[in-house]
Amino acid sequence: MTIENQIRAFAGTFILASLLLAHYHSPNWLWFTAFVGANLLQSSFTKFCPLEIILRKIKKQ
Numbered sequence: 423m424t425i426e427n428q429i430r431a432f433a434g435t436f437i438l439a440s441l442l443l444a445h446y447h448s449p450n451w452l453w454f455t456a457f458v459g460a461n462l463l464q465s466s467f468t469k470f471c472p473l474e475i476i477l478r479k480i481k482k483q
Contacts, residue, residue, distance in 0.1 A: 425477050432473060433458055 423431075436458050444451035465471040 425474055425481075428477055429471060429473050433462055 437455055440451045440454040440458070444455070461471070465474075
């Protein structure tokens with residue numbers, strides 16, 4: 423699995439998990455959904471993604 427696919431998998435998992443938490447626990451979890459979406463949007467413009475840096479460091483070990 424490529425790093426880009428791993429990032430998409432992480433983002434999708436986090437979004438779905440936060441939506442479930444918002445539905446069953448507290449609507450405040452939607453702020454986490456917004457954070458993930460904003461991070462995806464900014465990374466599409468800046469090509470900077472913190473998760474990519476973390477995954478590359480883990481892969482080197």
